[in-house]
Amino acid sequence: MTLDLRVDASSAIRLFGSTTAAVLGRVRIGGWADDLRASGSMLIAPLSQGRIDYHVRFTALDGHEYILEGHKSPTWRSPLRSMTILPIRLRPAEEEADQESSSSSVGGEGLLRFRLRTLPSFAASWRLPAPTDCAETLTAARQDRLNVWYSTFTDPDTGTGYWLHHELVRPVNGTPYTHGWAAVYQPDTPPVIDRFGPHSLPEGTSSSAGDSVPVKLPGFHSPSAIATAHELRGRTEQLAWDLKVTADSAPLHTFPRLTWKRRVLPAVHAVPQAQARYSGSVHLEGRLLPLADALGASARIAGRGNAHHWAWLHADLDDDTVLEVVTAVSGLPLLRHLPPLVFLRLRRAGRDWPRGDWRSPLGVMGVGRFRGRPQLPTWTVQGHAGGRRITVRVHLPEESRTAVGYTDPDGSRATCHNSERADVHVCLEQRRGGRWKPEQVWDVRGTAHAEVGLR
Numbered sequence: 470m471t472l473d474l475r476v477d478a479s480s481a482i483r484l485f486g487s488t489t490a491a492v493l494g495r496v497r498i499g500g501w502a503d504d505l506r507a508s509g510s511m512l513i514a515p516l517s518q519g520r521i522d523y524h525v526r527f528t529a530l531d532g533h534e535y536i537l538e539g540h541k542s543p544t545w546r547s548p549l550r551s552m553t554i555l556p557i558r559l560r561p562a563e564e565e566a567d568q569e570s571s572s573s574s575v576g577g578e579g580l581l582r583f584r585l586r587t588l589p590s591f592a593a594s595w596r597l598p599a600p601t602d603c604a605e606t607l608t609a610a611r612q613d614r615l616n617v618w619y620s621t622f623t624d625p626d627t628g629t630g631y632w633l634h635h636e637l638v639r640p641v642n643g644t645p646y647t648h649g650w651a652a653v654y655q656p657d658t659p660p661v662i663d664r665f666g667p668h669s670l671p672e673g674t675s676s677s678a679g680d681s682v683p684v685k686l687p688g689f690h691s692p693s694a695i696a697t698a699h700e701l702r703g704r705t706e707q708l709a710w711d712l713k714v715t716a717d718s719a720p721l722h723t724f725p726r727l728t729w730k731r732r733v734l735p736a737v738h739a740v741p742q743a744q745a746r747y748s749g750s751v752h753l754e755g756r757l758l759p760l761a762d763a764l765g766a767s768a769r770i771a772g773r774g775n776a777h778h779w780a781w782l783h784a785d786l787d788d789d790t791v792l793e794v795v796t797a798v799s800g801l802p803l804l805r806h807l808p809p810l811v812f813l814r815l816r817r818a819g820r821d822w823p824r825g826d827w828r829s830p831l832g833v834m835g836v837g838r839f840r841g842r843p844q845l846p847t848w849t850v851q852g853h854a855g856g857r858r859i860t861v862r863v864h865l866p867e868e869s870r871t872a873v874g875y876t877d878p879d880g881s882r883a884t885c886h887n888s889e890r891a892d893v894h895v896c897l898e899q900r901r902g903g904r905w906k907p908e909q910v911w912d913v914r915g916t917a918h919a920e921v922g923l924r
Contacts, residue, residue, distance in 0.1 A: 471497040472537075472581060474525070475819040476511055477719075487514035495818045496527040496537065504528045505789040505818055507537075515543040523555070526562060534562035539581070553583040590824070590855070614639045614773050614878035615736070618689040618696040620714070621783060621889055621918040622747045622765025628915055629758065630654035630889025631751065631765075632662075633703070633710065635689040635696045637670075641879045645670040647691040651708045652871055653753055654889040656915070660871045661753060663705035665693035698741065698767070701749075712749035712760065714767060716742035718819075721766075723793050723812045725826030729771075735804075736772025738795050743816065744785070765918065766791070774877035777805050779922040780843035782863050784893045786911040790817045792895060794850055794861060796841035800877070811839035811850055815859065815897075823854035843921050845886055856900045857908070863919050864892040875922070883924045891919035 474494035482488045489512055496507040509525035512518075523539035539557040559577040616637040623630045635649040648666030655661075668691050689696040694703025701712040721743035722729070728737045747763040766783050779797035786792055796811045798804070810830040815822045823829055829852055832838030839852025841861075850861040870888035877883070892914050899908040 470499070470579065470581065471495075472525075473497075473818060473820075474507075478513075482513055483517075485516050487512060487517055489513075492523070492525055493819050496525065498529075500530075502527060502529040502535070509537075515541075519543065523557070535559050536562050553585070555581040555583070557581055614641070615771065615775070616689075617770035618767070619770075620696065620701055620745075620747070620765060620767040622745070622760075622763040623785075623889065623916045623918075624758075624760055624763045626761075627758075628656050628890070630916070630918065631747075631763070632887060632889050632918070633694075633696065633701055635691070635694055637689065638876075638878055647689070649689075649691075649694060649703075650873065651703065651705055651710060652887070652889070653708065653751065653758070654869055654871075656890070660869065660889075661707060662871045662873065663707040665703060665705045666691060668692050696767075701747070707754050709752040710749070712747050712751075714742065714745055714747055716745035716767075718742070718744040718816075721791070721793055721814055721816060721821070722826065723768075723795050723814055727826070732772075734772070735799050735801055736770060736774070736776065738768065738770050738812070740766050740768040740783075740793055742767040743793070744791055766793075774800055774879060774881070775875050775883050775922060776800055778809075778843050778883075778924060780841065780848045780863070780920070781922075782861070782891075782893060782917065782919045784895070784911075784913055784917040784919075786893075786895060786913060789819075790815070790911070792816075792861070792893075794841075794863075796843060796848075796850060798843075800881075809841055809843065811841045811852065813839055813850060813852065813859070813861075822857065825854070828854045843923070845921050845923070848921060853900075858898045858900070858905055860896045860898075862894045863917065865919055865921065866890070866892070869915075881924075883922050885920055885922045887920040889918050890915045891917040893917040893919070 474492050476490045476492055478488050478490035489510060492509045492511050494507055495505050497503050504527040507525050507527035512522040514520055519542055521541040525537040526534060528534050537557055537559055539555045541551060541555055543551045557579055618635040620633045632652040637647050639645045646667040646669050650662055650664040652660055652662035699714050701710060701714060703710055721740040723738045723740060728734045729739055743766050745765055745767055747765060748761050751758040764785050776797035777800045782794040784792045792815050794813045796809045798809050813829040829839040839850060841850035842848060846867060847864045852859060865886060865888040869890040870886050873885045873887060875883040875885055895911040897909045898905040
């Protein structure tokens with residue numbers, strides 16, 4: 470039996486108090502259970518109450534739900550044993566409402582041991598709690614020259630891909646304005662893309678909505694479209710959309726968190742809603758395209774402008790794995806001749822890899838950084854970290870991609886080649902016995918979201 474859990478507390482753990490945290494992760498029991506979405510709670514009170522309790526609900530292979538209960542009693546007389554051995558018991562979830570009954574059945578009992586060799590990675594995984602408004606902070610407009618809100622998602626029933634793109638631009642010379650576009654990528658049909666705007670903003674206005682429009686939620690607001698953490702709504706000549714957005718996953722920081730807070734780089738990218746669901750309706754030239762639980766992501770870009778050239782990928786590799794990649798060369802004159810930086814985040818069962826924010830773009834003191842080069846129609850990324858190596862191959866079919874002109878705040882132009890029906894092949898390897906051996910391979914056809922930007 471193996472437990473692989475992520476523990477999230479709303480506040481820092483109190484050394485002499487008690488903390489209740491949410492638990493999400495994987496429960497594996499050989500031949501009997503393998504639940505990637507096990508969830509529950511954890512009571513952490515090692516000093517005040519002398520206990521650490523686990524309460525995890527999971528679904529077995531037979532479809533029945535069970536409760537895993539664990540209890541540690543840390544003691545100074547035997548600190549190593551008391552903290553690394555977890556007595557557990559299993560019982561049917563139906564018994565939860567009748568816990569006080571002496572007749573409650575027990576499905577099994579046992580001892581789980583914490584592997585000491587995983588102690589370094591366990592210690593490195595600790596983070597201070599993120600602020601409760603983290604997602605809203607990433608969604609709000611910043612005082613940068615270019616602010617972008619975009620959402621990409623795929624209808625699981627038809628395979629149709631969607632791209633909603635919104636920009637707030639503050640030109641070097643000129644009046645700030647909002648604009649954007651919407652695109653639909655249907656199978657066996659040429660993509661349809663249509664623009665809205667531009668709409669000028671009054672001088673001195675800091676919000677995309679203007680001072681005269683009350684904004685209750687942070688996000689993008691213009692006369693043609695709205696994009697917030699919970700709603701996407703807008704209209705062009707050919708397209709109209711009205712969608713609700715739900716997401717329960719933590720924000721995915723493609724770029725290091727420090728770059729968003731301190732503007733260390735010319736531009737930053739973050740995904741406030743990495744595994745979001747979209748439901749509602751899209752009208753294409755008067756024809757209704759209903760959506761129910763379309764899977765995708767909503768992301769943010771902010772900075773001085775677009776990169777000199779870049780490549781981007783968002784792929785839901787399976788029900789519990791998402792991959793986000795950005796590889797780019799800066800548009801600043803002094804940085805244009807440097808190799809592309811690669812920002813890669815792979816989230817599996819709630820855990821992000823590589824662990825270090827700067828690991829993929831910079832490596833360790835410049836050694837071992839990830840490598841990639843934006844180009845059409847196929848681009849690749851390779852890199853290794855923490856005993857794992859990844860190879861990503863992205864293909865944008867010509868018949869399923871669009872070319873969109875971008876204009877930077879300084880007036881320079883770029884062309885973005887986008888496809889919401891891209892293909893991606895991902896090979897994740899693990900180093901064992903001095904050799905790289907395949908750990909998992911994903912081959913996603915027609916549902917990956919990708920683009921390449923060139924000048």
